[in-house]
Amino acid sequence: MPTANYPVSLKLDGCRVLVAGGGRIATRRIPRLLAAGARVHVVAPEIAPDLRAAVDDDALTWSARAVDPADIDGCRLVFAATDDSAINRELAVAARSRGALVQRADHAADSDFLVPALVERGPLQIAIASAASAPSLTRRLRARLETLVPAAYGDLARLAGGFREAVRTRVPRERRGAFWNRVFDGPIAEQVFAGRYEAAERALETALADAHAGLEAVRGxxxxxxxxxxxxxxxxxxxxxxxxxxxxxxxxxxxxxxxxxxxxxxxxxxxxxxxxxxxxxxxxxxxxxxxxxxxxxxxxxxxxxxxxxxxxxxxxxxxxxxxxxxxxxxxxxxTAANGCAAYAGIPLTHRDFAQSVIFVTGHLQAGELKLSWPELARPGQTVVFYMGRRNLDIICRSLTTHGLASDWPAAMVIDGTTRQQRLIVGTLADLPARVAAEPATGPALLIVGEVVRLHDTLGWFEPTP
Ligand SMILES: C[S@@+](CC[C@H](N)C(=O)[O-])C[C@H]1O[C@@H](n2cnc3c(N)ncnc32)[C@H](O)[C@@H]1O
Missing domain, CATH: 3.40.1010.10 (Tetrapyrrole methylase, N-terminal domain)
Structure with a gap:
């Protein structure tokens, strides 16, 4: 089974498209088909008032009868959107035998393509699809993107589209990416966002002339x-x-x-x-x-x-x-200490247990762990060891030698904050053996202190088992 569909953006200018059915789905699909320049033919005994108005305006054609497989002849795309499943199925078979792609409104799995949720800003289109597995999630994402992508992005895309060919011919390929980056991230885009489209056009012309003459400021x-x-x-x-x-x-x-x-x-x-x-x-x-x-x-x-x-x-x-x-x-x-602690439900400075937190490296320097053990082996604080897995044994032993109890809480977080996160909780005495038995080899962080116990009540993150 494939894991995803292949996304494309279809050019339909002048192409014949058959829409079988004249109800809600047809009414939803047709405006975008028309915007893409498709020649839409609707076949249905009855059609919705909006579609009838489009027929009156000559935007599309309509045959007021039941659909026939012969209607597919000459069509690139077919929308089988009748309310009769058997007819939709028959149309799907007929479309495929004629080499047309079909979408069944009643059966995503028996469709050749799906119509994504769309955020549009002029010529800029952001399509969101989930291979029909989570349409309500794609709708939510679309709603979020609608608020995130400024309306002026359409104007920016239009501006770029108008200059694309000129840039292609006048700016050498190796400098083209940097040229467009300067346009999109600099004052030219700002002019567009401020509604000064003509000023932006003039500035882009100047930038293009400079780039052509090799005069643009090259500053990395x-x-x-x-x-x-x-x-x-x-x-x-x-x-x-x-x-x-x-x-x-x-x-x-x-x-x-x-x-x-x-x-x-x-x-x-x-x-x-x-x-x-x-x-x-x-x-x-x-x-x-x-x-x-x-x-x-x-x-x-x-x-x-x-x-x-x-x-x-x-x-x-x-x-x-x-x-x-x-x-x-x-x-x-x-930083790993903050991320791992949060995802492990271990508040590094819970005031009942730790008044300070120390970040140290457990990595050897010149073959030695040059750490100030008496300062680290104190109650009332949390110590976080980066790169502490390889020398875990030495670290735990040194902390107990310098005064911490052997049942002092300690935890190792491996691949913290990711779906593979592993949390191994123990004591200074038994943590090395527990960690040695863990097959995961990702980056690992050691947290030592009484706050580790809080994981029992504050743990919330559920990585993939
Ligand atoms: C070279 S240090 C870099 C630390 C990084 N600059 C930071 O602020 O997190 C690499 C060490 O960070 C820790 N580390 C980084 N990402 C981690 C993660 N996702 N889970 C556990 N430890 C992590 C490990 O101790 C690892 O050996």
């Missing part, structure tokens, strides 16, 4: 963006906006595929690796690559897991940019 930029711990819903609006306007993205191994999928599809993707000590590109090479790309006029998205400034080497990466005079922006992300 780097966006150092925290993408959160895994769940794409935890991205910030700003992260998403910059992800969609970057020309090139540098991502590492922890970046969830669902998050990468939100980056502009035309952006070049560079995997720079980095998982614990396995680096695809050395850190110094990543730093210089960003500088080089930005100096070549690219908008570089450096996507970091969690927050760039929490055990993310974000500081080192931007130091080199600052030194080279490359402009950059930093977008904070939900």
């Amino acid at each position: 930029e780097v966006y150092l963006v925290g993408s959160g711990p895994g769940d794409p819903d935890l991205l910030t609006f700003r992260a998403l906006r910059l992800m969609q306007q970057a020309d090139v993205v540098l991502y590492d191994s922890l970046t969830a595929p669902e998050i990468l999928a939100l980056v502009a599809p035309e952006a070049e993707r560079v995997h720079v690796g980095k998982r614990a000590d396995r680096h695809t590109l050395a850190q110094s090479r990543i730093n210089t690559l960003m500088v080089e790309l930005a100096q070549a006029g690219r908008r570089v998205l450096r996507l970091k897991g969690g927050d760039p400034f929490v055990f993310g080497r974000g500081g080192e990466e931007i130091a080199e940019l600052a030194e080279a005079g490359v402009s950059f922006q930093i977008v904070p992300g939900v």
Whole structure:
């Protein structure tokens, strides 16, 4: 069984389309067919008043009788929308034998195509489909998009459409993406949004002439963006906006595929690796690559897991940019400690149990865990260890050696905030063995403190079993 239908946007200008039936469904389908330039022929003994008005206006033709398979001849699409299931079925068979695509109003599974929910802004169309599995969900999404996509996007699409050919012939292919990005993200789009369409047209003409003459300002930029711990819903609006306007993205191994999928599809993707000590590109090479790309006029998205400034080497990466005079922006992300704690139902500083929280790394430096154990092994606080799985045994032992009870609560969250999240709750004494028995190998975070017990009452997230 296929898992999804194939989405297309059909050109129907001048094509014959048969609509069998003249009721509610036909009335709903026909206006868009007419807007697409289709020659619509309705066959039905009776038709709704709106359709009759369209017939009177010569917008469509109507045969006032029962439909006949011969009506399909010469048609590309057939809408079998009578209220008789047997007739719809017969039409579907006849349409297929004539090479036409058919939609049965009464039977999605016996249809060749489905009509998606649509958000329209001028020539811009956003179609939402669920292969008929959740029509009420697609309707909800449509309602949300209606409020999210500004009406002026239609004008912006119209403006871009009017210049598309000129840009194609006058701006070299390798600079075209960047040219359009400047149009959509800069003052030209702002003019359109402010209702100054003609001023926007003039500005676009000037920008085009400059680009043709190679005079446009080529200024790259780097966006150092925290993408959160895994769940794409935890991205910030700003992260998403910059992800969609970057020309090139540098991502590492922890970046969830669902998050990468939100980056502009035309952006070049560079995997720079980095998982614990396995680096695809050395850190110094990543730093210089960003500088080089930005100096070549690219908008570089450096996507970091969690927050760039929490055990993310974000500081080192931007130091080199600052030194080279490359402009950059930093977008904070939900760090793993916050994300995992929330999704595990463990409030890091519940005031009855912890007055402070400490984030530390459990990663060895020069073969050693250089941590201040007496400070970490104290009651009344929560300690979160990033990269703590490999040395879990040493960490738990060191904490008990320095004064915490062996039944002190501790939990490990693996693949936190994702559908694969695993939460292993135990004590300093037994957690290492419990974790060793866990097959999941994703990123893991250790939380130590009495707040861990609150998971029993505050746990809410149900990952996929
Ligand atoms: C190099 S650090 C990067 C931390 C990141 N900058 C942040 O703010 O979350 C990688 C470590 O973060 C933790 N981590 C990141 N994502 C996680 C997740 N989804 N679940 C559990 N731990 C995670 C793990 O301890 C992992 O080894």
